Amino acid sequence: MRYINEEKLSRIKLTKTNFFVAIDFDKTITANESADSWDASGKMLGTEFKEKLYEMYYKYGPIEQDYNISFEEKYKAMEEWYYGCMNLYYTYGLTQEKLNKSIDNSDIIFRTGAKEFLSDMHKNNIPVIILSAGIGNVIERFLQKNNCYYKNMHIISNFIPFDEKGNIKKYEGELIHTLNKTTEGKITPELAKKIEGKEYRLLLGDFIEDKKMIPINEWSQTITVRISWKKG
Numbered sequence: 105m106r107y108i109n110e111e112k113l114s115r116i117k118l119t120k121t122n123f124f125v126a127i128d129f130d131k132t133i134t135a136n137e138s139a140d141s142w143d144a145s146g147k148m149l150g151t152e153f154k155e156k157l158y159e160m161y162y163k164y165g166p167i168e169q170d171y172n173i174s175f176e177e178k179y180k181a182m183e184e185w186y187y188g189c190m191n192l193y194y195t196y197g198l199t200q201e202k203l204n205k206s207i208d209n210s211d212i213i214f215r216t217g218a219k220e221f222l223s224d225m226h227k228n229n230i231p232v233i234i235l236s237a238g239i240g241n242v243i244e245r246f247l248q249k250n251n252c253y254y255k256n257m258h259i260i261s262n263f264i265p266f267d268e269k270g271n272i273k274k275y276e277g278e279l280i281h282t283l284n285k286t287t288e289g290k291i292t293p294e295l296a297k298k299i300e301g302k303e304y305r306l307l308l309g310d311f312i313e314d315k316k317m318i319p320i321n322e323w324s325q326t327i328t329v330r331i332s333w334k335k336g
Contacts, residue, residue, distance in 0.1 A: 112327050116304060120228045123304035126287060126317045129236035129243050129261070131310045132331050133222070135215045141238030142189055144210035145264065148202040153192060160188050168282055175283070182281040186237070186262075190275045193264060200270035207245045215331070219252055226254035231298040235287060235317050236261040237280045258295045260287065282311060288319040 127133060130140050146153050164185035167178060225232050232254075236243060240261030247253035262280055265273040278284070291299075305318050305326040318326045 116327060118304060118306065118327070120230065122302060123306055124231035124233065124299045124302045125225060126233045126235055126305055126307045128309040128311070128314050128317070128331075129234055130238045131215075132308055132314075133215060133218045133234070135213050138213045138215075139211040141212070141236070141242040144207055144212055144242050145203055145239045146193060146196070146198065147206035147210055149193070149196045149198060149206075153196045156192055157189060160185055160192075179283050182283050183279075186279045186281045187275075190262070190264070190279060194272050194274055198264065198272045200266045203241060203264065204245065207242050208249070210242075212242070212246050214250070219250065222247075222252050222254065222257075226252075226256050229256055231295075231302070232257045233287060233295070233299075234259045234261070235280075235285060235290075237282055237285050238262065239264060256298070258292070258298070260290050282313050285314070286316050286319060 131138070143154075143157065146157060164181055167173060167181045168185075170178070173181075222232065234243060234257060236259070238261060240259050240263040243259055243261055244253065247257070260280070265275060267273050303325060305322060307315065307318050307326050307328045308331060309315070309317065309328075310331045312330070314330075315323075315328055
């Protein structure tokens with residue numbers, strides 16, 4: 105990992121009571137070799153689904169990482185990609201049961217030290233916001249299975265909706281993707297109480313865009329850590 109704001113480390117002292125954490129999930133809490141939460145969600149949907157999901161990845165993935173493309177063009181592409189993936193789950197009939205089995209049989213693994221980090225934040229009652237452009241259902245169940253979905257946590261992500269029979273519903277509303285992933289406008293009253301009065305923010309992510317998880321007017325109060333893409 106490396107600190108984006110190294111100069112701040114000499115003048116900001118984090119204590120148990122003066123900061124909260126904003127952290128990405130895929131390739132941050134999880135390891136680089138871990139399954140992605142989008143992939144994990146459809147593990148039980150068959151080969152054709154997987155092929156179509158990867159077709160979209162190979163089309164839009166390079167656009168996501170191309171910094172020569174305008175923000176407007178990239179934003180439009182991310183909308184197409186994320187809504188396209190969500191529609192695939194709907195088209196191929198994802199159910200709550202299939203989703204649970206997919207998660208339980210997926211290759212999602214923690215990054216070295218991530219589980220211990222989350223445990224330390226819990227023991228010290230430090231609020232943790234997991235802000236992800238992945239699938240919230242996966243994050244929630246994965247943490248529950250590993251006994252580390254703590255009361256100090258709040259997940260902001262894309263949750264696949266199901267009806268009372270466990271059948272997927274058509275997704276409505278805004279999807280979180282790499283270019284609009286921010287806490288701004290997404291803080292619930294309950295979460296606002298937890299982070300009220302916290303002077304600093306510790307932000308951890310793997311994409312340079314993850315810096316925007318914290319609103320720009322709070323950057324002076326933020327220590328940003330970019331997780332490297334090395335193994336582990």
